[in-house]
Amino acid sequence: MSLVVFPFKEEDPEVLLASVKVALAHPRVKEVLCVGASEDHCFRAVSAAAPELTRTYGKPVGIIVQERIGEMRPGKGDGMNTGLKYFLEETDHRRLHFYDADIVSFSEEWITKAEEAADEGYQVVRHYFPRSSTDAMITWMITRTGFALLWPRSALPWIEQPLGGELLLTREAAEKLFADPRVRRQSDWGIDTLYTFAMVAHGLSIAEIYIDAGKLHKLYGALTDLKTMLIECFSAVQGLKGEAVPEGTMHHIEYPGPVRQEMKERIGYDFERTLWLLRENWTDRQVELLALFPREVREGLLTSRQYPRFSFMDEDAWAEVYRVLLAHFDARDADWAELLFKLWIARVLQYTTAVALRGYDYAMYHLHRMVARYVHRALVGA
Ligand SMILES: Nc1nc2c(ncn2[C@@H]2O[C@H](COP(=O)(O)OP(=O)(O)O)[C@@H](O)[C@H]2O)c(=O)[nH]1
């Protein structure tokens, strides 16, 4: 009845194979497909193991290299879209699940809960997880902020983890997504934004299910590792800014459970290493571009060349910055990319010291309220 797809790039094959086995053991799963970015070491290891797994479980385990489907940097988007295309063109399964390949906490429950929500009639099911208050800084500051400012009446701002790669699509949902040229084009990290956007834009019904065990996966150190992801995720939102999205689509969010102390205490990134990023890689052109931004932002960031400053980048300043970025940002321009990175770093540092420091519950409540305030600002002005 269902196909499970794992897009992967240079992952630990042991982690991926463990998840593949979990999927194969599930009664609802009839086939598993791993879509690699290239024939890397992980690809070779999974290829070697696949025939034996197919025999043991009596279900096909495929492994393919992603096709070139999109127009941006060839990345996760081509991987997911290759899985989507395979599902539609090579199988007649009713449902498609996507899961990241680096998850060490994957279990049967993830598949079961998604299937149960689909049984209830939802066309899309999205998994969401407890996250630390300093994790998900692209999600909060880029994606949810952008969704709130641009489509305040839609379901988009309220989607818990719009960049999550764990989801179920019914066949009709998969057809809608793959038929949308905006989705097919997005070959890079922007794919999660586009899938989320397209679900709402096409009026699909969405259930968000809560996975209490959490998504334990590879983490980043300094925020530098996230630079490409940041730029591609912002560009994805920016590229959609003129698009229309319906209001009042069906969207249900399962109420989250209590968050474990360990998660509440987790620190999402290396604060000290990140501070330095504000001082690095300045060019004259970046200084010029700062003229487009409000005075406090311009002056604050310029001071950061000598000494890290970020307290100016509060929620309101960020809304103004975001609007300037929507109007002027150019992802092909390295100085714009670096400037976006620094502005976002300042935002993350400000949030960390002014909000996250006050404690987990305060921070998570604040972030949700922040989205609501951005929605309000977009609807009634502020
Ligand atoms: N097929 C494919 N998968 C990719 C590519 N880039 C990343 N992935 C996979 O996409 C998933 C999410 O990537 P990850 O680095 O864990 O991102 P994060 O969880 O958002 O930090 C993982 O399974 C990656 O292996 C790519 O270029 N092609």
Ligand SMILES: [Mg+2]
């Ligand atoms: Mg990951």
